[in-house]
Ligand SMILES: NC(=O)c1ccc[n+]([C@@H]2O[C@H](COP(=O)([O-])OP(=O)(O)OC[C@H]3O[C@@H](n4cnc5c(N)ncnc54)[C@H](O)[C@@H]3O)[C@@H](O)[C@H]2O)c1
């Protein structure tokens with residue numbers, strides 16, 4: 136029997152993983168590090184396997200994350216693009232090789248394998264027909280991806296024509312697109328000069344760039360590519376991974392610089408370790424080694440699961456660490472009032488960059504580690520986001536050092552700090568605290584929210600410091616003359632900012648909801664809420680039950696929303712915002728006559744012959760219907776495409792009507808409700 140608490144945690148984890156998948160794959164704007172993400176996924180997988188009687192439904196643990204976005208044509212891969220199973224431990228790796236050897240019935244003999252770097256870029260499938268580059272497609276959902284050919288053609292090192300004489304009629308070559316660190320730096324220098332928010336890391340920037348619709352902008356950002364994998368090949372021209380590599384070289388394609396051919400687990404592990412020693416010198420970021428069975432015939436024998444091949448594994452390297460001295464500790468106050476201790480470090484090289492600051496997370500963590508000024512500390516960069524202090528080398532502690540006393544008042548405004556039950560963070564509860572105001576304004580104006588150009592960190596700092604602005608609604612009362620008083624502001628920049636602020640009044644509703652800084656409401660939740668409620672007033676009036684009913688909104692988020700609207704100060708800011716003329720655009724509402732699917736719940740599964748899943752969903756929603764993620768008694772129709780698996784079986788067992796794409800289109804086109 137599964138415990139109710141497990142069930143709840145599973146639900147929570149699934150929705151968190153879905154949200155982070157959306158942020159990472161579609162928006163190329165992850166909120167958490169890969170390390171933290173992997174931890175969520177591991178916990179989910181463990182709970183799911185500990186509770187085998189619970190239905191997996193469409194749990195994100197079963198599928199590869201979907202990167203498809205609007206604006207690109209969809210293309211169906213001839214061979215699926217899968218993910219890879221991964222491990223961090225030698226023990227698990229040895230067990231993997233054991234399974235492989237058993238599966239091949241060569242126990243006692245050693246499997247022949249290849250070891251190569253795992254590139255942390257953006258997966259792509261490039262098709263050549265008779266040697267000509269015809270198409271480049273993202274991984275998408277693994278079955279079909281976005282056609283990004285136009286953008287990929289800008290990559291200099293990718294030949295439009297293959298060299299050599301062995302040219303298959305058609306071949307899908309798999310690889311990763313990435314951006315060199317120097318190019319990343321160059322673009323960020325430009326961004327800083329333009330007062331724009333800086334890009335976070337090269338991987339996200341590469342992912343964002345391949346998905347840009349603005350060709351001119353794509354041309355300005357230099358991307359690179361490396362190729363290593365094989366999809367469809369007609370006719371077959373190679374029979375193993377190692378032969379394939381030689382062929383890639385003959386075709387004049389950029390390949391990984393190191394590659395090992397090994398026999399048995401021990402030799403493979405030695406290569407994995409050797410790779411770890413040298414990978415820092417590679418042009419692209421790497422996060423592991425990929426070990427594959429060399430022979431294609433043996434690969435075919437083992438086959439694949441729905442998500443990953445059984446003949447390969449990624450061995451991930453633990454995040455990199457470095458030792459340095461903690462010079463001092465500063466306390467930052469974020470937009471939510473949370474006090475975050477930051478370590479100011481003796482600069483040290485870590486994962487290819489110089490690090491001089493690292494997060495100490497929160498007071499509790501600091502106390503647990505007993506972090507003191509002057510200590511030698513180990514810092515770690517997990518998933519390329521923010522370096523963190525992971526350990527104090529107490530054996531090296533200098534005599535006379537003293538425990539750090541966490542401030543009892545806010546360093547920005549002097550208000551005594553509070554600790555709320557059940558929270559780790561210590562907070563400043565003064566809503567007028569200048570650091571919070573700054574943080575809220577920066578968030579409000581940022582690209583993921585109202586996207587107000589020209590209202591970056593430097594400008595916000597001055598507006599708050601000079602008292603011109605103390606909450607988000609104040610920016611709508613700024614006058615041209617007041618802006619002229621800002622540093623480096625001339626007439627043109629002042630007018631531009633006035634215009635940008637004015638234009639933001641007509642923003643899409645979800646952007647406003649995100650920008651308000653409601654606890655727990657990120658971009659994805661804001662979109663769900665905008666669709667469900669259509670207005671700020673409606674959202675304000677929603678009960679806890681109504682909020683939880685919305686797809687993608689859990690109890691924690693619902694509570695955050697209720698708390699936000701219950702606060703008098705927030706209410707006042709909202710009133711002031713709307714008085715200033717804020718008029719967000721709600722997602723389109725549909726008339727009753729059009730709402731022929733009103734009250735009906737659809738589930739879509741498998742690959743449809745012509746529509747993307749998102750398109751089928753849009754059709755259902757445009758007619759007032761709902762699309763749910765899993766089949767239950769409440770499902771009215773299952774729309775099933777090719778390779779529909781467990782959901783089809785479930786629908787059939789529950790007697791839910793199963794329809795195909797053609798029938799869906801027919802129903803949507805009819806004038807009477809279903
Ligand atoms: N931070 C977040 O919020 C967030 C969200 C989702 C995913 N992620 C990260 O993305 C990764 C999971 O995504 P995934 O499913 O793409 O798995 P993965 O990146 O761990 O492994 C599979 C992929 O590795 C790539 N690859 C690179 N070098 C390769 C080589 N030599 N041979 C074969 N394949 C190679 C392929 O594109 C393949 O699809 C994890 O690292 C995870 O932490 C992070």
Ligand SMILES: [Zn+2]
Nearest residue numbers: 545548563568
């Ligand atoms: Zn304060």
